[in-house]
Amino acid sequence: MIKTTTRKKIEILMDVPLLRSLRDLAIKNGVRGYTVLPTLAGGGDQGRWRDDQVTGGAGSKVVFATIVKEDTADRFLTALEPLLDEYSLIVTITTVEVIRGDNF
Amino acid sequence: MIKTTTRKKIEILMDVPLLRSLRDLAIKNGVRGYTVLPTLAGGGDQGRWRDDQVTGGAGSKVVFATIVKEDTADRFLTALEPLLDEYSLIVTITTVEVIRGDNF
Amino acid sequence: MIKTTTRKKIEILMDVPLLRSLRDLAIKNGVRGYTVLPTLAGGGDQGRWRDDQVTGGAGSKVVFATIVKEDTADRFLTALEPLLDEYSLIVTITTVEVIRGDNF
Amino acid sequence: METLLSPVILFFVLGALAAFAKSDLSIPEPLSKALSLYLMCAIGLKGGILVSDNGMTVDLFLAAIAGLVLSCLIPIGAFALLRSFGKLETTNAAAVAAHYGSVSVVTFVAGNQLLTDAGTPPAGYMIAVLALMETPAIIVGIFLARRNTGQAFQPGQDLLRETLLNGSVVLLLGSFIIGLIIGKDGFAPVSPVFETGFTGLLCLFLLDMGLVAARRLRHARNLTLRLVTLAIVFPIVNGTIGTTIGAMLGFDIGTATTLGILAASASYIAVPAAMRLALPKADAGLYLAMSLAVTFPFNIIVGIPFYTMLAKLMV
Amino acid sequence: METLLSPVILFFVLGALAAFAKSDLSIPEPLSKALSLYLMCAIGLKGGILVSDNGMTVDLFLAAIAGLVLSCLIPIGAFALLRSFGKLETTNAAAVAAHYGSVSVVTFVAGNQLLTDAGTPPAGYMIAVLALMETPAIIVGIFLARRNTGQAFQPGQDLLRETLLNGSVVLLLGSFIIGLIIGKDGFAPVSPVFETGFTGLLCLFLLDMGLVAARRLRHARNLTLRLVTLAIVFPIVNGTIGTTIGAMLGFDIGTATTLGILAASASYIAVPAAMRLALPKADAGLYLAMSLAVTFPFNIIVGIPFYTMLAKLMV
Amino acid sequence: METLLSPVILFFVLGALAAFAKSDLSIPEPLSKALSLYLMCAIGLKGGILVSDNGMTVDLFLAAIAGLVLSCLIPIGAFALLRSFGKLETTNAAAVAAHYGSVSVVTFVAGNQLLTDAGTPPAGYMIAVLALMETPAIIVGIFLARRNTGQAFQPGQDLLRETLLNGSVVLLLGSFIIGLIIGKDGFAPVSPVFETGFTGLLCLFLLDMGLVAARRLRHARNLTLRLVTLAIVFPIVNGTIGTTIGAMLGFDIGTATTLGILAASASYIAVPAAMRLALPKADAGLYLAMSLAVTFPFNIIVGIPFYTMLAKLMV
Numbered sequence A, B, C: 001m002i003k004t005t006t007r008k009k010i011e012i013l014m015d016v017p018l019l020r021s022l023r024d025l026a027i028k029n030g031v032r033g034y035t036v037l038p039t040l041a042g043g044g045d046q047g048r049w050r051d052d053q054v055t056g057g058a059g060s061k062v063v064f065a066t067i068v069k070e071d072t073a074d075r076f077l078t079a080l081e082p083l084l085d086e087y088s089l090i091v092t093i094t095t096v097e098v099i100r101g102d103n104f
Numbered sequence D, E, F: 001m002e003t004l005l006s007p008v009i010l011f012f013v014l015g016a017l018a019a020f021a022k023s024d025l026s027i028p029e030p031l032s033k034a035l036s037l038y039l040m041c042a043i044g045l046k047g048g049i050l051v052s053d054n055g056m057t058v059d060l061f062l063a064a065i066a067g068l069v070l071s072c073l074i075p076i077g078a079f080a081l082l083r084s085f086g087k088l089e090t091t092n093a094a095a096v097a098a099h100y101g102s103v104s105v106v107t108f109v110a111g112n113q114l115l116t117d118a119g120t121p122p123a124g125y126m127i128a129v130l131a132l133m134e135t136p137a138i139i140v141g142i143f144l145a146r147r148n149t150g151q152a153f154q155p156g157q158d159l160l161r162e163t164l165l166n167g168s169v170v171l172l173l174g175s176f177i178i179g180l181i182i183g184k185d186g187f188a189p190v191s192p193v194f195e196t197g198f199t200g201l202l203c204l205f206l207l208d209m210g211l212v213a214a215r216r217l218r219h220a221r222n223l224t225l226r227l228v229t230l231a232i233v234f235p236i237v238n239g240t241i242g243t244t245i246g247a248m249l250g251f252d253i254g255t256a257t258t259l260g261i262l263a264a265s266a267s268y269i270a271v272p273a274a275m276r277l278a279l280p281k282a283d284a285g286l287y288l289a290m291s292l293a294v295t296f297p298f299n300i301i302v303g304i305p306f307y308t309m310l311a312k313l314m315v
């Protein structure tokens, strides 16, 4: 059996225009690597949206995903907390196993 | 350490034409928010596919993702079950932590 | 309550040109189904990237996701291990519940 | 022969060869969708302008009724053959049959171009007939499937919407109506995009269709020799019937041939989308392989010249 | 009336009808973005070439100053009305107000086309004015919001960059400068794409705008009757003011009307992006519905002819 | 100088400036891919038609052999310099070297256009030479890397397919052959898209290349001054050699210059894709920065005029 290490995967759904600031915040708080994933559409308390580029993507959303050690997760999430309500971010934290754990 | 709450993330891989019906079913069963994610290609018992728009996307698939309380998860999945085989949906349920848990 | 079964979800982030070889490796090692997901951008020790098609997608990355039984996961990951460093793959393994577990 | 050496066909062949050779050549999906939307707009406009020029005639209604009747009856015959000779079970047979009752926009376009080049263009209203023939076969197909099988989940309303308001049908009919309204003069400023650019962009689209068709053929699992045979027999028979009816109704060569082409062609846009919803148990790999990877190239290369020849004999 | 039957408008209507009928017709997003980049390049180049032909005149500076002043003052008036009559709270009122201070590229383009067709084209430098008017209202809007509310996270630098270096502004101004440099002769080899193809591609873009606008209207949650009223009153008032100023500055009919159109139009590209960042608590569904789903069609169908009439009376 | 003020170059500069200023301007990736497929088709067709007009001559074979020899030898020289002067370790040196042995389609296109404008167009068969020169350097590069290093996982077959059936190579050669078959007459209906639209669409593509090149330069981590020097020395030396060989083989000015341009240019499509697979440990940021962000602009702005001057002196 292959050796794995436990890490936290943090996924944040946010509006595209916020991506740069959030990435900088992540890096400032110890995040070493991240990946950005696309979305197509969604719905919630504020109504429905779908990716539409007529408006220059102002209404588009992306997922910022990063795999981190537990303590980095805490640090980043603490820094993030004040923004959650402001920018209605959707944040999930999942426990995952990784291989070559010292890369994260 | 930031306060988190345990929720269920349900992810359903399905054919694009089914999306509307499934979203309605989800909402009828207590789902408050959801996000739709794109896919590129895949393979399984019924062969390989890749997103091709020549056929108007009839063969394309998307992921419908929703974070819900355990009881909503049960209710939605129970409503979903009869469709699983019919539409060969791929459903996964993951335990995740969320911040601001009362939003889900 | 609906009956679910525990499975492993393996997600591998890799360069597009590697996809075919990796898919073949997966199937050779008992993987029955998989789905490929797009990404937009990312950053890590080797710097930042974003999907750019001017270079024919050489710098683009995709996620190869597959849900498997624990023993298939072991077998596949063991076969994968020598490639991890070589191709700097990012691999996560998550425990998920599935419905109709005998399909995986 | 000359037809086969037109750039449009050659790009289709290039795409098919690239896919058979497992090249990684691929057309980005949004481009592919963009091209298909563009083709709908362009042919819709063109048809509308032709009709606005010539006025509506009784022929339009005759052609519309002929088209509707064909698209309802073809699936019934096809269903019987698919069950008996094709050895398909009910659901698959019904789904495949629906495809043959409906029509293929690109086959229509290719025929249109060849007929126009040959000096026998079809009437403009055939584009309205094309739009009308897209959906009825879906209803017939579902009916055929449900006579024998029960289904739990009824996506009724959604299905009707998917079917009647399918994007391609809406765009085709909408552009047709816009063409009717604006006429030749209103068309002038947009003609560089929708007319002058048409053949070139069609080349790119057919390159993509070649790639997709060949990949479907390579990965088709349940495509038996019997089914391939049917995918060739259907267009021959339906095309002959369509052309004959056209000739009997007194249409000119181009129009009669086009009715034959519509009857002969099989859908690969509106019907597959509806079938995923209505008959999800049907094998999408199978019906797309038959319509896109066998019947479509057959019609483009052999069928269209054949129906034209028939029409010339009969008109 | 004739205007309303131009293909450009008819495609907008087709898109809107398709969305209201819940058709699944949709334009792939990358195509939509590609078309919008194309439009920016094309009109930027065109403006630059016109200015390179006619030289810079003092009128350019007058128009620029008038535009800047309007785009700073309009939000202030709009804010007051949105608070009082519209019953919006501060943040939403400020965000909406910013949209009306800024401008809509496609409204500008539509006006441009109609004025050119009518033999009264606006001066080329109005494209520079368009670019200048895109961003100042953002600053004013944020200032209006922050007088009364505190904000934790300051995406300061990012916001300035998002605003001033917004892709559409950069492309518009960049193309304008390229047009200035290359002049008429340098433009010849690229004119088939950027000039001949313009109207046709604009049709496709407006088809998409129709779809998006109607979907926004269908899903708009907080769009009260009072707000719809304001979304119609704002363009009338601002358009009248803009046209009048243009006439008073001695501009020709086309140019005065265009200043009116700029004042009357509401942004749906640069401003929403900046607002998501700066005033995230503001309701995006609301400001986009007002600017895109009410004011934009109003301007296209009623506003532009009205400002033109005004200009004819005054110039 | 005039060259530098062509819209094509100016759009490249605009893209680069926007990226350096950290504007969020970006071209949607599917559009970018669509444009690059379009360029391949267009130049492939054009070359085929030229050759179908003039017939195949012995010059075609001479040029092909010269191209193949250059693309095998250039990487060997480059590898030595990258190791010694550039201080790269084996794998990186080999990967970078392979890029310089291969060719850049857009550099070729830009050169083609300038030479044609100047009245000295290259022979049509140079497009076949371009396609032939895309892949051999990949094999040489891998060979250079593996002499010294061992590798666990051998993606052998995939690599060969990726290399020989790389989408861009297939499309280029396929369109060339289609051009050969259809000739001038068959080209007429598609020429509005593939010829008239070419320069305009090239502008949009170069806008994107400017953005991508500048972003690569901004984020390049391991790009030392020595490597930048080499990325400028390589094209000068290789371009001079290529042009000289062309002149010695008796080619006309346009054709000799074009052989120089091919030798001087560095791949950023086929080779990076192959290197990700074959030499994954090589630093993609590095080789793309060298070829795309240094050598490409150098060739466009300085190189092409220089090789043209050389050719004029020698032919």
Ligand SMILES: Nc1ncnc2c1ncn2[C@@H]1O[C@H](COP(=O)(O)O)[C@@H](O)[C@H]1O
Residues within 6 Å of the ligand: A013, A041, A042, A043, A044, A045, A046, A047, A048, A049, A088, A090, B032, B033, B034, B035, B036, B065, B066, B067, B068, B104
């Ligand atoms: N429970 C949820 N699961 C998944 N995505 C959600 C959920 N709630 C909200 N979202 C996403 O977040 C966006 C904003 O949510 P809301 O603020 O509730 O409108 C929605 O449009 C969805 O895309």
Ligand SMILES: Nc1ncnc2c1ncn2[C@@H]1O[C@H](COP(=O)(O)O)[C@@H](O)[C@H]1O
Residues within 6 Å of the ligand: B013, B041, B042, B043, B044, B045, B046, B047, B048, B049, B088, B090, C032, C033, C034, C035, C036, C065, C066, C067, C068, C104
């Ligand atoms: N084990 C799996 N893991 C991830 N995706 C799967 C799996 N099995 C099936 N899929 C996806 O579901 C689609 C349909 O599966 P199947 O019905 O087995 O052909 C496949 O083409 C894949 O995209």
Ligand SMILES: Nc1ncnc2c1ncn2[C@@H]1O[C@H](COP(=O)(O)O)[C@@H](O)[C@H]1O
Residues within 6 Å of the ligand: A032, A033, A034, A035, A036, A065, A066, A067, A068, A104, C013, C041, C042, C043, C044, C045, C046, C047, C048, C049, C088, C090
């Ligand atoms: N911790 C992480 N979480 C998510 N994605 C990562 C992480 N580390 C690396 N990546 C992704 O893997 C790519 C290569 O990583 P690296 O080899 O560290 O440059 C990055 O550009 C990211 O897209």
Ligand code: NA
Residues within 6 Å of the ligand: D074, D099, D100, D101, D102, D103, D238, D262, D263, D264, D265, D266, D267
């Ligand atoms: Na048919």
Ligand code: NA
Residues within 6 Å of the ligand: E074, E099, E100, E101, E102, E103, E238, E262, E263, E264, E265, E266, E267
């Ligand atoms: Na305004």
Ligand code: NA
Residues within 6 Å of the ligand: F074, F099, F100, F101, F102, F103, F104, F238, F262, F263, F264, F265, F266, F267
């Ligand atoms: Na070279």
